Amino acid sequence: NAGVTQTPKFQVLKTGQSMTLQCAQDMNHEYMSWYRQDPGMGLRLIHYSVGAGITDQGEVPNGYNVSRSTTEDFPLRLLSAAPSQTSVYFCASRSTGARTGELFFGEGSRLTVL
Amino acid sequence: GENVEQHPSTLSVQEGDSAVIKCTYSDSASNYFPWYKQELGKRPQLIIDIRSNVGEKKDQRIAVTLNKTAKHFSLHITETQPEDSAVYFCAASPDRGSTLGRLYFGRGTQLTVWP
Numbered sequence: 001n002a003g004v005t006q007t008p009k010f011q012v013l014k015t016g017q018s019m020t021l022q023c024a025q026d027m028n029h030e031y032m033s034w035y036r037q038d039p040g041m042g043l044r045l046i047h048y049s050v051g052a053g054i055t056d057q058g059e060v061p062n063g064y065n066v067s068r069s070t071t072e073d074f075p076l077r078l079l080s081a082a083p084s085q086t087s088v089y090f091c092a093s094r095s096t097g098a099r100t101g102e103l104f105f106g107e108g109s110r111l112t113v114l
Numbered sequence: 115g116e117n118v119e120q121h122p123s124t125l126s127v128q129e130g131d132s133a134v135i136k137c138t139y140s141d142s143a144s145n146y147f148p149w150y151k152q153e154l155g156k157r158p159q160l161i162i163d164i165r166s167n168v169g170e171k172k173d174q175r176i177a178v179t180l181n182k183t184a185k186h187f188s189l190h191i192t193e194t195q196p197e198d199s200a201v202y203f204c205a206a207s208p209d210r211g212s213t214l215g216r217l218y219f220g221r222g223t224q225l226t227v228w229p
Contacts, residue, residue, distance in 0.1 A: 108157055
């Protein structure tokens with residue numbers, strides 16, 4: 001199993017550009033989520049999904065869109081990038097067999113917005 | 115929503131000494147408390163977790179304690195080694211309400227173990 005795969009690993013954008021961070025998992029996990037990590041701020045939840053067709057907002061959803069058309073994929077879209085969105089982004093998934101459990105993280109995507 | 119506070123933000127210890135990291139949480143509905151370790155440039159990985167029906171859990175040199183009444187939990191690392199150097203995150207997850215299943219992280223503790 002590859003686990004959780006994120007692409008791209010690095011990206012530089014100009015203010016106002018749009019892009020999509022891809023996330024795929026092959027563990028048949030129903031729960032998928034996106035976090036951003038900023039120095040001294042920990043990991044903050046952007047959006048999450050408990051299954052195909054179901055998404056919800058986390059702590060810092062503004063400026064980001066998500067969709068969940070399949071169990072495997074959970075892309076994160078930045079519609080109009082801003083310098084404040086410079087960060088490291090992590091996709092994570094877990095089984096929903098229990099209400100809580102281990103989160104499996106991707107390797108991260110480092111995004112710089114100029 | 116849940117608010118998780120973590121202290122200290124940085125911690126330096128000599129190899130062989132013990133390290134303790136403390137976290138508090140605000141939501142009484144939280145009942146799952148994992149700890150993640152993130153080495154430099156790597157992804158966070160679960161090292162230990164505890165549920166609210168247990169007061170203490172141990173795995174070799176790592177232990178976690180939970181005080182639900184006081185809403186705080188701690189990570190204890192004994193006989194520290196240089197490879198324990200990393201950022202450690204605590205987290206809490208409610209098991210009911212509108213935030214069911216969400217994982218809220220503390221801001222992290224940079225642990226440095228000096229040889």
